Amino acid sequence: MSEVVLQDVAKHYGDAVAVRNMTLRIADGELVALLGPSGCGKTTTLRMIAGFVDATSGRISVGGRDVTGLPPNRRNMGMVFQNYALFPHMTVAQNVAFGLEMRKVSRADAGKRVREALARVRLGQYGDRLPKQLSGGQQQRVALARALVIEPDVLLLDEPLSNLDAALRHEMKIEIRQLQQSLGLTTVFVTHDQDEAMSTADRMVLMYQGGVEQIGPPAEVFGRPRTAFAAGFLGIPNLLAGRMTPDRAGFAFEAGPTVRLQGQPPIAGRAFLALRPEEISLSTEPPATGRNALAGRVEIMTYHGSAVEYQLRTDAGPMLSARLRAPGLGGQPVLPGGTAVWAHWAPEAGVLVNEH
Ligand SMILES: Nc1ncnc2c1ncn2[C@@H]1O[C@H](COP(=O)(O)OP(=O)(O)OP(=O)(O)O)[C@@H](O)[C@H]1O
Ligand SMILES: [Mg+2]
Structure with missing residues (x-):
C-alpha cells in the first residue's frame, strides 16, 4: 500500500x-x-x-x-x-x-x-x-x-x-x-x-x-466550481457580482436587475453568478418568459471557426461573453457591433459561486 x-x-x-x-x-x-x-x-x-x-x-x-x-x-x-x-x-x-x-x-x-x-x-x-x-x-x-x-x-x-x-x-x-x-x-x-x-x-x-x-x-x-477564482480559472469568463434574494429564488446583481436561480445551494453575502458563454443566447426581440434576460448591445463580434463570439454591454455589470454557433453551421445570422439585443439563458444554467 x-x-x-x-x-x-x-x-x-x-x-x-x-x-x-x-x-x-x-x-x-x-x-x-x-x-x-x-x-x-x-x-x-x-x-x-x-x-x-x-x-x-x-x-x-x-x-x-x-x-x-x-x-x-x-x-x-x-x-x-x-x-x-x-x-x-x-x-x-x-x-x-x-x-x-x-x-x-x-x-x-x-x-x-x-x-x-x-x-x-x-x-x-x-x-x-x-x-x-x-x-x-x-x-x-x-x-x-x-x-x-x-x-x-x-x-x-x-x-x-x-x-x-x-x-x-x-x-x-x-x-x-x-x-x-x-x-x-x-x-x-x-x-x-x-x-x-x-x-x-x-x-x-x-x-x-x-x-x-x-x-x-x-x-x-x-x-460545480465553488469560488469565483475556480470558475474563472476553469474558463468561465462571465462572473457577475450580486447577492441571493431573501427568498433564495433570485439573484440581484450589484448593478441593478434581478434574475431567477434554479438548483443553486444558498450562499450568504456577496457572490457571483457564473455563466458559460455557450449557455447564452441572443435575440433582437424579448425572449420567451421563463428565460433570464438582460437588455444590452453588441460591443464586439469575432469569428472563431465554428463559433461567433460576442462581447456584450448589459446593465448587469461587466462585459458579457456569448458564444454562438456560426451562421454557416446552422447558427443565426451574425449581429453586427452596435445591435441592440437581449442576452438570455435558462435559470438552471447559471452557477452560483462564493467570492472566496
Ligand atoms: N527557493 C525559493 N525561495 C523563495 N521563494 C520560493 C522558492 N521556491 C519557490 N518560491 C515561491 O513559492 C511560490 C510557489 O512556487 P512554486 O514553484 O511552487 O509554484 P508553481 O505553482 O509550481 O508555479 P509554476 O506553474 O510557475 O511552476 C512562488 O511564489 C515562488 O516564488
Ligand atoms: Mg512549478
Missing part, C-alpha cells in the same frame, strides 16, 4: 508563504492532479513529497510510514522533472540505470530492468543513443523510464508534457495514464493545463495562492 498523506503541510520562505496548511490524502493507486496558476505552490508541494524541499511544518507519510524527515533517496519515489533533467553525456540506458546504481543493484539485474523500463515506454531500440539524438517526446519518455525503473511506491510528475507539441502531448498523456493504471501506481501529476488534469486524473486539486481551493473528480470541479 502506498497511500500518501499530507497533514497540515506548509512551506514558508521567510515571510513568504509558498504552501499553506495543505491536507490531502492520495489513495493507493490513485492519480491526483495538482492544478493551478503559476506560483500557486504546485512544484513546492511536489518537492516536499519527494523530499527535495523540507516542509516548514506538517507531516507527510507514505503507506503509513512517516517520511517527513527522510532524504529523497530513502522515500522510494520516482520523479519526472519539467525539463527532463537527463544527463547529456550519458546514453539513454545509462540515464535510466542511474537510480539503480545509486541503490547498488547488481549490474546484471540493472541491465535487465533498464531493458524492461525502456520497452515499457516503447524505446527498446534507443538505449545506446545520447539524449541530444532523441526528439523531445522521446527524451520525455526516457525521463519516465528513469522514474519507473526503481519500481517506486509513488510517481511524481512536474509538468511532464509542457515542452511537447499539441499532438505529442495528447499521445503522452494517454500513455502516462495507461502506464499508471496498469502498474497501479500512486501518482501526483502537476500541471497548469486543465485539459491535462481533466483527462488523466481521478481527482483534481485546484490550488490558489499556496492553498487548496477545491478538490474533487474533474467533472465535479468543472461542473
Whole structure:
C-alpha cells in the first residue's frame, strides 16, 4: 500500500508563504492532479513529497510510514522533472540505470530492468543513443523510464508534457495514464493545463495562492466550481457580482436587475453568478418568459471557426461573453457591433459561486 498523506503541510520562505496548511490524502493507486496558476505552490508541494524541499511544518507519510524527515533517496519515489533533467553525456540506458546504481543493484539485474523500463515506454531500440539524438517526446519518455525503473511506491510528475507539441502531448498523456493504471501506481501529476488534469486524473486539486481551493473528480470541479477564482480559472469568463434574494429564488446583481436561480445551494453575502458563454443566447426581440434576460448591445463580434463570439454591454455589470454557433453551421445570422439585443439563458444554467 502506498497511500500518501499530507497533514497540515506548509512551506514558508521567510515571510513568504509558498504552501499553506495543505491536507490531502492520495489513495493507493490513485492519480491526483495538482492544478493551478503559476506560483500557486504546485512544484513546492511536489518537492516536499519527494523530499527535495523540507516542509516548514506538517507531516507527510507514505503507506503509513512517516517520511517527513527522510532524504529523497530513502522515500522510494520516482520523479519526472519539467525539463527532463537527463544527463547529456550519458546514453539513454545509462540515464535510466542511474537510480539503480545509486541503490547498488547488481549490474546484471540493472541491465535487465533498464531493458524492461525502456520497452515499457516503447524505446527498446534507443538505449545506446545520447539524449541530444532523441526528439523531445522521446527524451520525455526516457525521463519516465528513469522514474519507473526503481519500481517506486509513488510517481511524481512536474509538468511532464509542457515542452511537447499539441499532438505529442495528447499521445503522452494517454500513455502516462495507461502506464499508471496498469502498474497501479500512486501518482501526483502537476500541471497548469486543465485539459491535462481533466483527462488523466481521478481527482483534481485546484490550488490558489499556496492553498487548496477545491478538490474533487474533474467533472465535479468543472461542473460545480465553488469560488469565483475556480470558475474563472476553469474558463468561465462571465462572473457577475450580486447577492441571493431573501427568498433564495433570485439573484440581484450589484448593478441593478434581478434574475431567477434554479438548483443553486444558498450562499450568504456577496457572490457571483457564473455563466458559460455557450449557455447564452441572443435575440433582437424579448425572449420567451421563463428565460433570464438582460437588455444590452453588441460591443464586439469575432469569428472563431465554428463559433461567433460576442462581447456584450448589459446593465448587469461587466462585459458579457456569448458564444454562438456560426451562421454557416446552422447558427443565426451574425449581429453586427452596435445591435441592440437581449442576452438570455435558462435559470438552471447559471452557477452560483462564493467570492472566496
Ligand atoms: N527557493 C525559493 N525561495 C523563495 N521563494 C520560493 C522558492 N521556491 C519557490 N518560491 C515561491 O513559492 C511560490 C510557489 O512556487 P512554486 O514553484 O511552487 O509554484 P508553481 O505553482 O509550481 O508555479 P509554476 O506553474 O510557475 O511552476 C512562488 O511564489 C515562488 O516564488
Ligand atoms: Mg512549478
